[in-house]
Amino acid sequence: MAHNEIETRVLKHSLPSRLFHWCLILGFLPAAITGFILWLKLGNETFINLAMRIHIVGAIIFTSAVIIYTVCCLNLVIAFMRRIFSWDSRDLGWILIGGGYPQKMFLGKKITVPPMGKINSGQKIFGICLLFSGLILMASGWILYAFIPVSPKLFIYWSNRIHLVFGIFMGLFVFVHIFLGIYNWGEFKTMFGNGTQPLDEAKDHNPVWVEHEIEPVQNTKSNTKVLVQ
Amino acid sequence: MASYDYIEKTVKVSRREFLGVLGVGAAVLWTGAYVATDLIQDRTKYIKMRTASLYRDDFKATVRQSHNNSSLNKMYKSFAGEPLSPLSEELFHTKYIDRTKLGGMS
Numbered sequence: 001m002a003h004n005e006i007e008t009r010v011l012k013h014s015l016p017s018r019l020f021h022w023c024l025i026l027g028f029l030p031a032a033i034t035g036f037i038l039w040l041k042l043g044n045e046t047f048i049n050l051a052m053r054i055h056i057v058g059a060i061i062f063t064s065a066v067i068i069y070t071v072c073c074l075n076l077v078i079a080f081m082r083r084i085f086s087w088d089s090r091d092l093g094w095i096l097i098g099g100g101y102p103q104k105m106f107l108g109k110k111i112t113v114p115p116m117g118k119i120n121s122g123q124k125i126f127g128i129c130l131l132f133s134g135l136i137l138m139a140s141g142w143i144l145y146a147f148i149p150v151s152p153k154l155f156i157y158w159s160n161r162i163h164l165v166f167g168i169f170m171g172l173f174v175f176v177h178i179f180l181g182i183y184n185w186g187e188f189k190t191m192f193g194n195g196t197q198p199l200d201e202a203k204d205h206n207p208v209w210v211e212h213e214i215e216p217v218q219n220t221k222s223n224t225k226v227l228v229q
Numbered sequence: 230m231a232s233y234d235y236i237e238k239t240v241k242v243s244r245r246e247f248l249g250v251l252g253v254g255a256a257v258l259w260t261g262a263y264v265a266t267d268l269i270q271d272r273t274k275y276i277k278m279r280t281a282s283l284y285r286d287d288f289k290a291t292v293r294q295s296h297n298n299s300s301l302n303k304m305y306k307s308f309a310g311e312p313l314s315p316l317s318e319e320l321f322h323t324k325y326i327d328r329t330k331l332g333g334m335s
Contacts, residue, residue, distance in 0.1 A: 008235070009235070010233060010234070010236070011233045011236045011237065012237075014237075074242065074247070074250070078240065078247075079240040147265070151272070196231050196232070196233045213237055214236065214238065215236065215238050216235055
């Protein structure tokens, strides 16, 4: 691969993906926090009522974002699904050593981890949980919102139970995601910045992705950087 | 504006994948819609059967008005005095709780 004197960067997260991530933040996060408030009945009636309104607005943003992203960026959705469902012996090795995170966090040691693609095995597990739990949460949530008057009590009872269990699971899971996202500061800056990452950093975290899934930007001379929106 | 030298290769979606996603999506939606309509149809059927049985019981009953119910009349005569008496109010009347606020949201 070409090497530049200036820092060579790779576009890791495209604009639609970053916008979708922002929609998940603005939709899922308020819905998760207010979900816990509604479940634990924290505060007086007015506050609970406000929490319910925020929960519904969050759900609308979350659901709309998922539908729009799926329709407009089907190729990215399929790429994501290919990645989360692709497992081999490297993933087993990665999971067995916890991706090297416990050693780094608790012992201050950096150990060699199996080379990963764009997402590592932990992110694959998170992705699978996100895919199924997200869909189940959306479906059960909208059943509770719209179908209580016309549905049998037992159906609503189980919709409520499922919504609660998956909501708690996803709510707790997303806070782990936030912690690890901030811990991997470079990745955080990539997602919340312009989507680009230094190539060396990408090589370190995602060597298989850099090796097989990226290419030089077209019409780029070796020392010239292109400006792309 | 972002400047970068490398970009991800274009993701090519094969026809098989496209049809697979479309098929799974359609199957999930279809199953969901089928289950939902089935549940609602069942519920409507049970309500109609229950209503019919109540009408049938009512038709068969000798006394069809609650104020002519001999057991109730006996209870008032021997115990609670009369309808809306202080004791009847205390024992039989429920309290009103306003649930419209949260109920309106769901």
